[in-house]
Amino acid sequence: MTLIVQAKQRLGAFSLDAAFTSEGGVTALFGRSGSGKTSLIRIIAGLARPDEGRVVLDGERLTETTAGIVVPKHRRRFGYVFQEARLFPHLSVRANLSYGRWFAPKAARRENFDHIIDLLGIEPLLERSPAKLSGGEKQRVAIGRALLSSPRLLLMDEPLAALDEARKAEILPYLERLRDETEIPIVYVSHAIAEVARLANQVVVMHDGKVQATGPAVDILSRPSAAADRKEAGALLEGTVESFDARHRLSTVTLKSSQLHIPSAVLTPGRPVRIRIPSRDVMLATARPEGLSALNILEGRIEAISSGEDGTVEIRIDCAGDAILSRITALSCERLNLRPGKTVFAIIKTVALEG
Protein backbone atom coordinates (compact mmCIF):
# COMPACT_ATOMS: atom_id res chain seq x y z
CA MET A 1 0.00 0.00 0.00
CA THR A 2 1.27 3.42 -0.88
CA LEU A 3 -0.60 6.61 -0.10
CA ILE A 4 0.70 9.86 -1.56
CA VAL A 5 -0.72 13.11 -0.24
CA GLN A 6 0.18 16.60 -1.47
CA ALA A 7 -2.07 19.53 -0.72
CA LYS A 8 -2.10 23.30 -0.82
CA GLN A 9 -5.16 25.11 0.38
CA ARG A 10 -5.97 28.59 1.58
CA LEU A 11 -8.58 28.73 4.35
CA GLY A 12 -9.13 32.33 5.34
CA ALA A 13 -5.92 33.52 6.96
CA PHE A 14 -4.62 29.98 7.29
CA SER A 15 -2.62 28.31 4.59
CA LEU A 16 -2.07 24.59 4.33
CA ASP A 17 0.92 23.34 2.35
CA ALA A 18 1.65 19.75 3.29
CA ALA A 19 2.83 16.51 1.74
CA PHE A 20 3.63 13.01 2.98
CA THR A 21 3.78 9.43 1.77
CA SER A 22 2.68 6.40 3.76
CA GLU A 23 3.58 2.77 3.12
CA GLY A 24 0.88 1.33 5.38
CA GLY A 25 0.49 0.70 9.09
CA VAL A 26 -0.56 3.62 11.26
CA THR A 27 0.48 7.08 10.05
CA ALA A 28 -0.17 9.71 12.70
CA LEU A 29 -0.83 13.33 11.77
CA PHE A 30 0.41 14.94 14.93
CA GLY A 31 0.49 18.55 16.00
CA ARG A 32 -1.10 21.12 18.20
CA SER A 33 -4.60 22.49 17.75
CA GLY A 34 -4.91 24.59 14.61
CA SER A 35 -1.86 23.08 12.88
CA GLY A 36 -3.99 21.82 9.98
CA LYS A 37 -4.47 18.13 10.73
CA THR A 38 -8.22 18.12 10.21
CA SER A 39 -7.95 20.21 7.04
CA LEU A 40 -5.48 17.67 5.64
CA ILE A 41 -7.53 14.60 6.57
CA ARG A 42 -10.61 16.22 4.99
CA ILE A 43 -8.69 16.48 1.74
CA ILE A 44 -7.62 12.83 1.98
CA ALA A 45 -11.25 11.87 2.68
CA GLY A 46 -12.55 13.74 -0.36
CA LEU A 47 -14.59 16.07 1.87
CA ALA A 48 -12.56 19.06 0.72
CA ARG A 49 -10.90 19.95 -2.55
CA PRO A 50 -7.42 21.44 -2.26
CA ASP A 51 -6.51 24.49 -4.35
CA GLU A 52 -3.68 22.38 -5.64
CA GLY A 53 -2.68 18.82 -4.85
CA ARG A 54 -3.16 15.09 -5.16
CA VAL A 55 -4.19 12.06 -3.19
CA VAL A 56 -3.06 8.81 -4.78
CA LEU A 57 -3.72 5.38 -3.27
CA ASP A 58 -1.84 2.47 -4.85
CA GLY A 59 -1.54 4.36 -8.12
CA GLU A 60 -5.21 5.35 -8.24
CA ARG A 61 -5.68 9.10 -8.44
CA LEU A 62 -8.45 10.05 -6.02
CA THR A 63 -7.65 13.73 -6.12
CA GLU A 64 -5.51 15.33 -8.83
CA THR A 65 -6.31 19.00 -9.23
CA THR A 66 -4.27 19.43 -12.41
CA ALA A 67 -6.39 16.77 -14.11
CA GLY A 68 -9.66 17.98 -12.53
CA ILE A 69 -10.09 14.72 -10.59
CA VAL A 70 -11.79 14.68 -7.18
CA VAL A 71 -13.41 11.29 -6.52
CA PRO A 72 -16.30 11.92 -4.10
CA LYS A 73 -16.06 10.69 -0.53
CA HIS A 74 -18.56 7.81 -0.88
CA ARG A 75 -16.68 6.38 -3.86
CA ARG A 76 -13.27 6.33 -2.16
CA ARG A 77 -14.13 3.31 0.00
CA PHE A 78 -12.46 4.75 3.06
CA GLY A 79 -13.62 4.20 6.62
CA TYR A 80 -14.04 7.16 8.97
CA VAL A 81 -13.99 7.42 12.72
CA PHE A 82 -14.40 10.83 14.33
CA GLN A 83 -14.17 12.24 17.82
CA GLU A 84 -17.89 11.57 18.29
CA ALA A 85 -19.11 8.09 17.42
CA ARG A 86 -22.05 9.40 15.31
CA LEU A 87 -24.06 6.18 15.59
CA PHE A 88 -27.68 6.08 14.46
CA PRO A 89 -29.61 6.50 17.72
CA HIS A 90 -32.73 4.70 16.51
CA LEU A 91 -30.85 1.57 15.40
CA SER A 92 -29.42 -1.20 17.58
CA VAL A 93 -25.68 -1.77 17.67
CA ARG A 94 -26.13 -4.74 15.35
CA ALA A 95 -28.08 -2.63 12.86
CA ASN A 96 -25.51 0.15 13.05
CA LEU A 97 -22.83 -2.39 12.21
CA SER A 98 -24.82 -3.90 9.35
CA TYR A 99 -25.22 -0.43 7.91
CA GLY A 100 -21.43 -0.19 7.59
CA ARG A 101 -21.35 -3.51 5.83
CA TRP A 102 -24.02 -2.48 3.37
CA PHE A 103 -21.55 0.01 1.90
CA ALA A 104 -18.95 -2.57 1.04
CA PRO A 105 -19.14 -3.75 -2.56
CA LYS A 106 -19.98 -7.47 -2.60
CA ALA A 107 -16.67 -8.48 -4.10
CA ALA A 108 -14.80 -6.53 -1.45
CA ARG A 109 -16.65 -7.90 1.57
CA ARG A 110 -13.61 -9.56 2.93
CA GLU A 111 -14.14 -8.42 6.48
CA ASN A 112 -15.74 -11.16 8.45
CA PHE A 113 -18.47 -9.90 10.80
CA ASP A 114 -17.61 -12.29 13.64
CA HIS A 115 -13.91 -11.50 13.39
CA ILE A 116 -14.48 -7.77 13.73
CA ILE A 117 -16.95 -8.20 16.58
CA ASP A 118 -14.36 -10.32 18.34
CA LEU A 119 -11.48 -7.95 17.53
CA LEU A 120 -13.33 -5.06 19.17
CA GLY A 121 -14.99 -7.04 21.96
CA ILE A 122 -18.48 -5.81 21.10
CA GLU A 123 -20.42 -9.10 21.08
CA PRO A 124 -22.21 -8.33 24.39
CA LEU A 125 -23.38 -4.97 23.04
CA LEU A 126 -25.04 -6.13 19.82
CA GLU A 127 -28.69 -5.87 20.85
CA ARG A 128 -28.34 -2.62 22.80
CA SER A 129 -29.22 0.84 21.59
CA PRO A 130 -26.40 3.41 21.29
CA ALA A 131 -27.98 5.51 24.08
CA LYS A 132 -27.17 2.71 26.51
CA LEU A 133 -23.45 2.54 25.69
CA SER A 134 -20.54 4.26 27.38
CA GLY A 135 -18.41 6.66 25.33
CA GLY A 136 -15.72 4.00 24.90
CA GLU A 137 -18.22 1.35 23.82
CA LYS A 138 -19.80 3.71 21.31
CA GLN A 139 -16.40 4.41 19.85
CA ARG A 140 -15.65 0.70 19.51
CA VAL A 141 -18.93 0.24 17.64
CA ALA A 142 -18.08 3.19 15.39
CA ILE A 143 -14.73 1.58 14.60
CA GLY A 144 -16.51 -1.73 13.89
CA ARG A 145 -18.95 -0.02 11.57
CA ALA A 146 -16.10 1.60 9.66
CA LEU A 147 -14.22 -1.70 9.39
CA LEU A 148 -17.27 -3.60 8.14
CA SER A 149 -17.41 -1.39 5.08
CA SER A 150 -14.15 -3.16 4.07
CA PRO A 151 -12.30 0.13 3.72
CA ARG A 152 -9.12 0.46 1.71
CA LEU A 153 -7.95 3.05 4.22
CA LEU A 154 -9.20 4.01 7.66
CA LEU A 155 -9.20 7.70 8.59
CA MET A 156 -9.42 8.42 12.31
CA ASP A 157 -9.71 12.02 13.50
CA GLU A 158 -9.01 12.32 17.24
CA PRO A 159 -11.04 9.15 17.94
CA LEU A 160 -10.18 9.20 21.65
CA ALA A 161 -10.24 12.94 22.31
CA ALA A 162 -13.75 12.96 23.80
CA LEU A 163 -13.02 10.12 26.22
CA ASP A 164 -11.64 10.21 29.75
CA GLU A 165 -8.35 8.50 30.61
CA ALA A 166 -10.00 5.26 31.72
CA ARG A 167 -12.01 4.93 28.49
CA LYS A 168 -8.93 5.76 26.42
CA ALA A 169 -6.99 3.03 28.18
CA GLU A 170 -9.88 0.64 27.43
CA ILE A 171 -9.81 1.35 23.68
CA LEU A 172 -6.08 1.58 23.01
CA PRO A 173 -5.48 -2.19 23.09
CA TYR A 174 -8.24 -2.63 20.49
CA LEU A 175 -6.59 -0.05 18.25
CA GLU A 176 -3.33 -1.92 18.63
CA ARG A 177 -5.02 -5.14 17.57
CA LEU A 178 -6.47 -3.31 14.60
CA ARG A 179 -2.98 -2.20 13.61
CA ASP A 180 -1.44 -5.62 14.16
CA GLU A 181 -4.19 -7.97 12.97
CA THR A 182 -5.69 -6.24 9.95
CA GLU A 183 -3.96 -5.09 6.81
CA ILE A 184 -5.91 -1.85 6.67
CA PRO A 185 -3.69 1.24 6.58
CA ILE A 186 -4.73 3.92 9.05
CA VAL A 187 -4.25 7.70 9.01
CA TYR A 188 -4.67 8.77 12.62
CA VAL A 189 -5.05 12.41 13.67
CA SER A 190 -4.07 13.22 17.23
CA HIS A 191 -2.48 15.89 19.37
CA ALA A 192 -1.78 13.42 22.23
CA ILE A 193 1.82 12.27 22.27
CA ALA A 194 1.09 9.20 24.44
CA GLU A 195 -1.46 7.92 21.94
CA VAL A 196 0.81 8.53 18.98
CA ALA A 197 3.77 6.96 20.79
CA ARG A 198 1.75 3.86 21.39
CA LEU A 199 0.09 3.40 18.01
CA ALA A 200 1.98 5.05 15.19
CA ASN A 201 4.47 3.44 12.84
CA GLN A 202 5.07 6.70 11.05
CA VAL A 203 4.56 10.24 12.32
CA VAL A 204 3.88 13.39 10.30
CA VAL A 205 4.39 16.41 12.57
CA MET A 206 2.23 19.35 11.47
CA HIS A 207 2.97 22.92 12.44
CA ASP A 208 1.18 25.99 11.13
CA GLY A 209 -0.14 24.19 8.05
CA LYS A 210 3.21 22.65 7.12
CA VAL A 211 4.91 19.32 7.70
CA GLN A 212 7.61 20.06 10.23
CA ALA A 213 9.06 16.55 10.31
CA THR A 214 8.16 13.07 9.14
CA GLY A 215 9.62 9.60 9.67
CA PRO A 216 9.44 6.50 11.87
CA ALA A 217 7.64 7.17 15.19
CA VAL A 218 10.64 6.16 17.24
CA ASP A 219 12.90 8.72 15.52
CA ILE A 220 10.45 11.59 15.34
CA LEU A 221 8.98 11.40 18.83
CA SER A 222 12.40 11.33 20.43
CA ARG A 223 13.26 14.74 19.02
CA PRO A 224 12.85 17.53 21.53
CA SER A 225 10.91 19.57 18.98
CA ALA A 226 8.32 16.81 18.46
CA ALA A 227 6.34 17.50 21.60
CA ALA A 228 3.67 20.15 21.18
CA ASP A 229 4.23 20.89 24.84
CA ARG A 230 7.81 20.91 26.15
CA LYS A 231 6.63 19.14 29.29
CA GLU A 232 5.77 16.17 27.12
CA ALA A 233 9.13 15.89 25.35
CA GLY A 234 10.96 12.65 25.83
CA ALA A 235 12.58 9.61 24.27
CA LEU A 236 10.61 6.82 22.61
CA LEU A 237 12.45 3.51 22.60
CA GLU A 238 11.69 0.01 21.38
CA GLY A 239 12.56 -3.05 23.40
CA THR A 240 11.64 -6.62 24.27
CA VAL A 241 10.34 -8.00 27.55
CA GLU A 242 13.08 -10.10 29.11
CA SER A 243 11.29 -11.30 32.24
CA PHE A 244 8.44 -10.51 34.61
CA ASP A 245 8.87 -10.49 38.38
CA ALA A 246 5.37 -11.34 39.67
CA ARG A 247 6.21 -10.58 43.31
CA HIS A 248 7.20 -6.99 42.56
CA ARG A 249 5.04 -6.62 39.45
CA LEU A 250 8.05 -5.45 37.56
CA SER A 251 9.08 -6.20 33.98
CA THR A 252 12.65 -6.18 32.79
CA VAL A 253 12.87 -4.79 29.28
CA THR A 254 15.94 -4.99 27.06
CA LEU A 255 16.44 -2.08 24.70
CA LYS A 256 19.27 -2.15 22.13
CA SER A 257 21.59 -3.17 24.93
CA SER A 258 20.52 -1.38 28.10
CA GLN A 259 17.95 -2.91 30.45
CA LEU A 260 15.15 -1.14 32.30
CA HIS A 261 12.91 -2.29 35.15
CA ILE A 262 9.36 -1.09 34.71
CA PRO A 263 6.28 -1.51 36.89
CA SER A 264 3.69 -3.25 34.72
CA ALA A 265 0.89 -5.75 34.41
CA VAL A 266 1.91 -9.33 33.54
CA LEU A 267 3.94 -9.31 30.34
CA THR A 268 5.09 -12.32 28.39
CA PRO A 269 8.84 -12.58 27.82
CA GLY A 270 9.74 -11.95 24.19
CA ARG A 271 6.95 -9.43 23.68
CA PRO A 272 7.99 -6.26 21.84
CA VAL A 273 7.16 -3.06 23.72
CA ARG A 274 7.55 0.68 23.33
CA ILE A 275 8.78 2.78 26.18
CA ARG A 276 8.55 6.50 26.69
CA ILE A 277 10.83 8.35 29.04
CA PRO A 278 9.85 12.01 29.55
CA SER A 279 12.99 14.16 29.51
CA ARG A 280 11.91 16.08 32.60
CA ASP A 281 12.03 12.76 34.51
CA VAL A 282 15.69 12.11 33.74
CA MET A 283 18.34 13.57 36.08
CA LEU A 284 22.04 13.46 35.36
CA ALA A 285 25.05 12.70 37.55
CA THR A 286 28.74 12.77 36.66
CA ALA A 287 29.52 9.78 38.94
CA ARG A 288 27.47 6.63 39.48
CA PRO A 289 25.08 7.49 42.31
CA GLU A 290 24.77 5.13 45.28
CA GLY A 291 21.85 4.59 47.64
CA LEU A 292 19.16 5.97 45.34
CA SER A 293 15.62 4.60 45.14
CA ALA A 294 15.56 4.98 41.33
CA LEU A 295 15.60 1.53 39.74
CA ASN A 296 16.98 2.67 36.43
CA ILE A 297 20.36 4.31 36.13
CA LEU A 298 22.03 4.13 32.73
CA GLU A 299 25.55 5.09 31.84
CA GLY A 300 25.98 7.03 28.63
CA ARG A 301 27.82 9.68 26.67
CA ILE A 302 26.46 13.16 25.98
CA GLU A 303 25.76 13.57 22.26
CA ALA A 304 24.21 17.01 22.11
CA ILE A 305 23.02 19.86 24.29
CA SER A 306 20.34 22.27 23.12
CA SER A 307 19.23 25.31 25.09
CA GLY A 308 15.61 26.19 25.67
CA GLU A 309 14.23 29.66 26.22
CA ASP A 310 13.05 28.93 29.74
CA GLY A 311 16.37 28.41 31.53
CA THR A 312 16.50 24.70 30.76
CA VAL A 313 18.64 22.61 28.44
CA GLU A 314 17.75 19.39 26.65
CA ILE A 315 20.57 16.87 26.70
CA ARG A 316 20.72 13.86 24.40
CA ILE A 317 22.64 10.93 25.84
CA ASP A 318 23.73 7.84 23.97
CA CYS A 319 23.36 4.88 26.33
CA ALA A 320 25.01 2.05 24.37
CA GLY A 321 22.91 2.72 21.28
CA ASP A 322 19.73 3.90 23.01
CA ALA A 323 19.12 7.66 22.97
CA ILE A 324 17.77 9.12 26.22
CA LEU A 325 16.76 12.77 26.62
CA SER A 326 17.17 14.73 29.81
CA ARG A 327 15.91 18.21 30.60
CA ILE A 328 17.72 20.00 33.39
CA THR A 329 18.32 23.63 34.26
CA ALA A 330 21.00 25.56 32.40
CA LEU A 331 22.53 26.26 35.82
CA SER A 332 22.94 22.54 36.64
CA CYS A 333 24.41 21.98 33.19
CA GLU A 334 26.98 24.68 33.88
CA ARG A 335 27.77 23.49 37.42
CA LEU A 336 28.32 19.92 36.26
CA ASN A 337 30.38 21.22 33.35
CA LEU A 338 28.40 19.06 30.93
CA ARG A 339 29.50 19.02 27.30
CA PRO A 340 29.28 16.63 24.32
CA GLY A 341 31.48 13.57 24.74
CA LYS A 342 31.32 13.53 28.53
CA THR A 343 30.25 10.36 30.36
CA VAL A 344 27.18 10.75 32.57
CA PHE A 345 24.72 8.62 34.49
CA ALA A 346 21.07 9.10 33.60
CA ILE A 347 18.79 8.60 36.59
CA ILE A 348 15.39 7.72 35.24
CA LYS A 349 12.55 8.58 37.59
CA THR A 350 9.61 7.34 35.53
CA VAL A 351 9.21 5.13 32.52
CA ALA A 352 5.91 4.71 30.72
CA LEU A 353 5.23 1.45 28.98
CA GLU A 354 3.30 2.22 25.81
CA GLY A 355 2.19 -1.35 25.12
Ligand SMILES: Nc1ncnc2c1ncn2[C@@H]1O[C@H](COP(=O)(O)OP(=O)(O)OP(=O)(O)O)[C@@H](O)[C@H]1O
Ligand atom coordinates in the same frame (compact mmCIF):
# COMPACT_ATOMS: atom_id res chain seq x y z
N1 LIG B 1 -13.18 26.89 6.17
C1 LIG B 1 -12.26 27.58 6.84
N2 LIG B 1 -12.16 28.91 6.71
C2 LIG B 1 -11.26 29.63 7.37
N3 LIG B 1 -10.35 29.07 8.20
C3 LIG B 1 -10.39 27.77 8.38
C4 LIG B 1 -11.36 26.95 7.72
N4 LIG B 1 -11.14 25.66 8.10
C5 LIG B 1 -10.10 25.67 8.97
N5 LIG B 1 -9.64 26.93 9.14
C6 LIG B 1 -8.50 27.35 9.97
O1 LIG B 1 -7.41 26.53 9.60
C7 LIG B 1 -6.60 26.25 10.73
C8 LIG B 1 -6.34 24.75 10.83
O2 LIG B 1 -7.51 24.09 11.25
P1 LIG B 1 -7.56 22.51 11.44
O3 LIG B 1 -8.93 22.18 11.96
O4 LIG B 1 -7.14 21.85 10.19
O5 LIG B 1 -6.47 22.27 12.55
P2 LIG B 1 -6.24 21.01 13.49
O6 LIG B 1 -4.78 20.80 13.55
O7 LIG B 1 -7.06 19.86 13.03
O8 LIG B 1 -6.78 21.56 14.85
P3 LIG B 1 -7.69 20.84 15.97
O9 LIG B 1 -6.82 19.82 16.63
O10 LIG B 1 -8.07 21.98 16.88
O11 LIG B 1 -8.89 20.27 15.26
C9 LIG B 1 -7.28 26.86 11.92
O12 LIG B 1 -6.65 28.07 12.21
C10 LIG B 1 -8.70 27.06 11.43
O13 LIG B 1 -9.31 28.15 12.11
